[in-house]
Amino acid sequence: MLALTYGDLIDYWEIENEPDIAFSADNAETYAAFFKAAVLGVRVGRARASARQHAPRGGAVVMAPMALPPGPYFQRLLDLGLLEWTDAFNYHYYGYAEDFTGVYRQFEAAAAESGADVSSAVRSGRDARATRGGDAHGQGCPCHVGCGRDARATALPVLLTEYGYGPLDAVQSRTVEGRVRQWRWFRDTEAQIDALGIEGPMAFYMMPYYERGINEFGLLMREPGGAGVPPAVGDAENLKTEKLKAEGGAGVRTVPRALARASLHPVWPAQLSPAGMAGMRSGGWTVGPAEAPAVFRAGGVTFVPGDFGAEVPEPWMRRIGQKFGEGLEASPAMAWLWERAVARWHGPPGRGWRGSGMGILPMSGKTFAARSAVHGLEARVTSESWAGCPCHFCAASDVSLTYPPPRPSGSPVVIDFLPQEGEGLVQFKDLGGYLVTEEILGGSYSGTGRLVVYNFSDRPVAGSLRLPPEFRAEFDDGETAGGAVLMLALAAGARREIPVRVAFGKRDFAGKDAEVVWEPGTDEIAAEQQPSGEGGMPERGTGILARERCLSAWHGLPARGRRSAPQMSFRTWAGCPCHYSRSVHGQDGRATSHAGGGGAGVSRWLTTLYPQPAGMRWQAREVFAFGGEEAEAARERLLARPLATGEPAVKAEGRWLVTDGVEVEETEDGWLFHLEKFPPDVPMRPMVAELPLPAHFRFGPGEVFLMNYRQVAPDGAEPVMLRVDDPDRRMRPVTGEFGDMMDVYFRTENGNLFSTSYRLNVKPEWQRYFVTASGLTMAFWGRAELPWRFAENRPVSLVFFLRPRSLPLAFEVKHPAIGTLTQ
CATH class of the missing domain: 2.60.40.10 (Immunoglobulins)
Structure with a gap:
C-alpha cells in the first residue's frame, strides 16, 4: 500500500535502519526475510501505481544501512543473497576520518568474496555509471537518478545514508577548536567520498542534535541566547588551543575583541552566478571594510581563515553563519558541505551525481523539491543564470525522471x-x-x-x-x-x-x-x-x-x-x-x-x-598469566603503531598499556582498573587499558572468551558524577543514560578492533560476559584494514575501553580466560 500510494513521490525506499546493532533485536536471517518481503511488496505497489497513473515506475528498494564494518551479521546477509535483492549497497560511517576508505574496502572485499563476478563487487559510483546506458541526458547528467540504467550493469551503486562526527560535547560544540575539528573530519572524509564515487552521501545531522545529552552531531548552530543552547564555559575566543593554532600554521590570526563582538556577517551579492563564483575562487572579493580582516561568526563563535589553515578567505567560508530558518546558522562543516554540494550540481559535465553531502536528495519524480535549496541558496536563480546546467531541475516545467527497469525478481x-x-x-x-x-x-x-x-x-x-x-x-x-x-x-x-x-x-x-x-x-x-x-x-x-x-551423478556436472x-x-x-x-x-x-x-x-x-551452555564444564586454556617479557614484541609494535587523528595515545605500565589517568592493579585472579581521568589531548574518547599478548596466543573456532566484571568504589574517595560543562574536559562524561560502560576488544596485528555489537553496563553486582571467536565483529575506533574477519587475523592485544559516569571509580575483572565448554 505504501508504494501504491506514494510510489510516484519516493526515489529510494530504505528498509529499516542499522539492523546489525541494537536498532533491531532480530538475527540477520530474520531481517533478510523481512527485506525480501518488503522488496516484493514495493515492486508490486510501484508497478500498480505506474499503471494507474500512466507514469514511469520509480523507487529503488535499498537494504538497511550497516552500522558497523563487515562482520558475522553481514556475512549471513551475504549468504542469504541480500545483494541480489537490493538496488544499492548502503552503509553508515562514524569512525576515524583516516579509516573511511578502509571500511569501504572491507565491504568491497566481503561482497566480492560472496561470489560476485566483478573484481570489486561494491564498486564506486563512477565505475557503476560507466556500465549504464542512458537517456538523452546520458553520462553527463549529475542528477543521476534521471539516467536510464542498463539492466546489464555490473555494479551496485553505493549509498552512504549517514556519516557524521560525534566527538563534540556541550562545551566544545560552541568553540572554535571543536567546530574546526568537525569541519576537518568532514573535509577529510568528503575527499575520500569523492575519490570513491559514492552516490548518496548524507551528512548526519543538519539540525542541532545533542544525542543522549553527550554528543553534538548537528551541523547547524543556534544563535546566542537561542532556545536549547547548551551552556558555554568562558569566552569562545579564549578556548582556542595552542594545538589548533599550530595546525593552522602561519596563517593563524587573532581577532580584535571589538571586531569579534560586532556580530559581523559577510555581505554577498544578492544573486550568485557561475561567473561570480569563478571570481570568488580567484580571490576577487572582500568582506566588510577593506581594512578589516575577514571574520565569520556562527552560533556566537568567531572564526578567521587561519583557524582552517588558510592565509586568505576561501569561497566556502562565506557560508559560515548564514541563516537557516529561525535562529539557526551554518557551522564551518555545514558551510563546507554546502559549497561542495553546489559545486557538484554545477560542476563540469561528467561529474556524476553524488547527492549533496548534506542530505539534499531528489525527493520526487517531478519538480525537484529542494530546487530552491540548491539553486537559490542566496537568490532567486533564473534558468538564464545557469545556462547549460545539465541537472534537469532548472527548467520551469516539471521534469519526469526515468527510472531503471525493475530487476528480475528472485523467488516470490x-x-x-x-x-x-x-x-x-x-x-x-x-x-x-x-x-x-x-x-x-x-x-x-x-x-x-x-x-x-x-x-x-x-x-x-x-x-x-x-x-x-x-x-x-x-x-x-x-x-x-x-x-x-x-x-x-x-x-x-x-x-x-x-x-x-x-x-x-x-x-x-x-x-x-x-x-x-x-x-x-x-x-x-x-x-x-x-x-x-x-x-x-x-x-x-x-x-x-x-x-x-x-546423487553423485548430479555433482559430476561441472x-x-x-x-x-x-x-x-x-x-x-x-x-x-x-x-x-x-x-x-x-x-x-x-x-x-x-x-x-x-x-x-x-x-x-x-x-x-x-x-545451552548452562551445566557444561568449563575448561580454561589461556588465563592471561604470562609474563610481560613474553609479549615484549607486541608491546613495542603497539607503542610504535600510527594513531588516527583523535585516537588516544597509551603509555607502558607494567605489562599493560594505558592512557594517562588509568592504573591497572594485578590481582590474584584478575585485574582492577583504577580510573581517575579521561585521556588528554583527544576529545570524547574513553579511557583505555590494553594488554599486549604473546606470539603464541590464539583464540580459535569453538573457543569462548569468558570473564566476570563489576564496578568498585575506591577506598577513601567518594565518586562524583561528571558534568558536561566541567571546565576540565578530562572530567566530562563520554557516556550518557546507559550508565557506566565498558567495551571489550581484541586488537589484531593490522590494528583492527573486534568485539560484540554491544557495550557492557558495569554495575556494582557481578556480571558475566562471554563471546565466541566466531561472534567477534569489526568495530569503529580501531583501524580498518584487510582482512576483515577475525579468524583471518592474529590477535596482539586485549583492549578495554572504559567509560565511567563518575570519578574516581574502579572496574574489576575476575577470572578472564579463553577455553571451551563441554559436557
Missing part, C-alpha cells in the same frame, strides 16, 4: 522462523542464531518453533521445502524425520506455518548451521497440485517424502561458472537440486552459497544452532 517465496516462547529456543543475535536450551535424554537439546512460508506473488506456487537434519516437522499424527522434504503448494498471497521441533546432539558449545531450502516445482506441478488444507499444505500421505540425498544476476553474479551448481551450499558440496560456503531466493526461484533460510 520467503521463509521466516518464529521460535516458540518458553519452549527451548532463545534468539542470540551476537552468536548469529539460537540457543537450544531444553536438554533431553542422551545429551541432546531440543526446542520448538514455526517455519513460516509466504508466497508473495499473484499466482499459486508449488515445490519442495527441504528441512535440515535438525528440524522435524510436527503434525497431528506425529513428526517427520530430520531432513525431510515437504511438498508444498501455496495459493497467491498465502502464508503457511509449519510447526517444527529442533533437536540436535552437541557435546561442546559450538555452532551448527541449519538451512531450509525452498525449490519450486514445474508450472505443471503447480497447476495440478491442489491444496487440501488451509494454507496450501497437502495431505500428509502425499506431502511428506523421505529425505532426498544428492560448476556452471557464474550465473549472471542484475549487477551481481554468484557461483552456483548446475543441475543439482539439493541446493546445499556447504555440508553436501564440501566447498567454501562463501564461494558456493546460492543467492537467497535467486536463480530458478530458489529461496533459503539459514541460521546457527547452539546448545
Whole structure:
C-alpha cells in the first residue's frame, strides 16, 4: 500500500535502519526475510501505481544501512543473497576520518568474496555509471537518478545514508577548536567520498542534535541566547588551543575583541552566478571594510581563515553563519558541505551525481523539491543564470525522471522462523542464531518453533521445502524425520506455518548451521497440485517424502561458472537440486552459497544452532598469566603503531598499556582498573587499558572468551558524577543514560578492533560476559584494514575501553580466560 500510494513521490525506499546493532533485536536471517518481503511488496505497489497513473515506475528498494564494518551479521546477509535483492549497497560511517576508505574496502572485499563476478563487487559510483546506458541526458547528467540504467550493469551503486562526527560535547560544540575539528573530519572524509564515487552521501545531522545529552552531531548552530543552547564555559575566543593554532600554521590570526563582538556577517551579492563564483575562487572579493580582516561568526563563535589553515578567505567560508530558518546558522562543516554540494550540481559535465553531502536528495519524480535549496541558496536563480546546467531541475516545467527497469525478481517465496516462547529456543543475535536450551535424554537439546512460508506473488506456487537434519516437522499424527522434504503448494498471497521441533546432539558449545531450502516445482506441478488444507499444505500421505540425498551423478556436472544476476553474479551448481551450499558440496560456503531466493526461484533460510551452555564444564586454556617479557614484541609494535587523528595515545605500565589517568592493579585472579581521568589531548574518547599478548596466543573456532566484571568504589574517595560543562574536559562524561560502560576488544596485528555489537553496563553486582571467536565483529575506533574477519587475523592485544559516569571509580575483572565448554 505504501508504494501504491506514494510510489510516484519516493526515489529510494530504505528498509529499516542499522539492523546489525541494537536498532533491531532480530538475527540477520530474520531481517533478510523481512527485506525480501518488503522488496516484493514495493515492486508490486510501484508497478500498480505506474499503471494507474500512466507514469514511469520509480523507487529503488535499498537494504538497511550497516552500522558497523563487515562482520558475522553481514556475512549471513551475504549468504542469504541480500545483494541480489537490493538496488544499492548502503552503509553508515562514524569512525576515524583516516579509516573511511578502509571500511569501504572491507565491504568491497566481503561482497566480492560472496561470489560476485566483478573484481570489486561494491564498486564506486563512477565505475557503476560507466556500465549504464542512458537517456538523452546520458553520462553527463549529475542528477543521476534521471539516467536510464542498463539492466546489464555490473555494479551496485553505493549509498552512504549517514556519516557524521560525534566527538563534540556541550562545551566544545560552541568553540572554535571543536567546530574546526568537525569541519576537518568532514573535509577529510568528503575527499575520500569523492575519490570513491559514492552516490548518496548524507551528512548526519543538519539540525542541532545533542544525542543522549553527550554528543553534538548537528551541523547547524543556534544563535546566542537561542532556545536549547547548551551552556558555554568562558569566552569562545579564549578556548582556542595552542594545538589548533599550530595546525593552522602561519596563517593563524587573532581577532580584535571589538571586531569579534560586532556580530559581523559577510555581505554577498544578492544573486550568485557561475561567473561570480569563478571570481570568488580567484580571490576577487572582500568582506566588510577593506581594512578589516575577514571574520565569520556562527552560533556566537568567531572564526578567521587561519583557524582552517588558510592565509586568505576561501569561497566556502562565506557560508559560515548564514541563516537557516529561525535562529539557526551554518557551522564551518555545514558551510563546507554546502559549497561542495553546489559545486557538484554545477560542476563540469561528467561529474556524476553524488547527492549533496548534506542530505539534499531528489525527493520526487517531478519538480525537484529542494530546487530552491540548491539553486537559490542566496537568490532567486533564473534558468538564464545557469545556462547549460545539465541537472534537469532548472527548467520551469516539471521534469519526469526515468527510472531503471525493475530487476528480475528472485523467488516470490520467503521463509521466516518464529521460535516458540518458553519452549527451548532463545534468539542470540551476537552468536548469529539460537540457543537450544531444553536438554533431553542422551545429551541432546531440543526446542520448538514455526517455519513460516509466504508466497508473495499473484499466482499459486508449488515445490519442495527441504528441512535440515535438525528440524522435524510436527503434525497431528506425529513428526517427520530430520531432513525431510515437504511438498508444498501455496495459493497467491498465502502464508503457511509449519510447526517444527529442533533437536540436535552437541557435546561442546559450538555452532551448527541449519538451512531450509525452498525449490519450486514445474508450472505443471503447480497447476495440478491442489491444496487440501488451509494454507496450501497437502495431505500428509502425499506431502511428506523421505529425505532426498544428492546423487553423485548430479555433482559430476561441472560448476556452471557464474550465473549472471542484475549487477551481481554468484557461483552456483548446475543441475543439482539439493541446493546445499556447504555440508553436501564440501566447498567454501562463501564461494558456493546460492543467492537467497535467486536463480530458478530458489529461496533459503539459514541460521546457527547452539546448545545451552548452562551445566557444561568449563575448561580454561589461556588465563592471561604470562609474563610481560613474553609479549615484549607486541608491546613495542603497539607503542610504535600510527594513531588516527583523535585516537588516544597509551603509555607502558607494567605489562599493560594505558592512557594517562588509568592504573591497572594485578590481582590474584584478575585485574582492577583504577580510573581517575579521561585521556588528554583527544576529545570524547574513553579511557583505555590494553594488554599486549604473546606470539603464541590464539583464540580459535569453538573457543569462548569468558570473564566476570563489576564496578568498585575506591577506598577513601567518594565518586562524583561528571558534568558536561566541567571546565576540565578530562572530567566530562563520554557516556550518557546507559550508565557506566565498558567495551571489550581484541586488537589484531593490522590494528583492527573486534568485539560484540554491544557495550557492557558495569554495575556494582557481578556480571558475566562471554563471546565466541566466531561472534567477534569489526568495530569503529580501531583501524580498518584487510582482512576483515577475525579468524583471518592474529590477535596482539586485549583492549578495554572504559567509560565511567563518575570519578574516581574502579572496574574489576575476575577470572578472564579463553577455553571451551563441554559436557
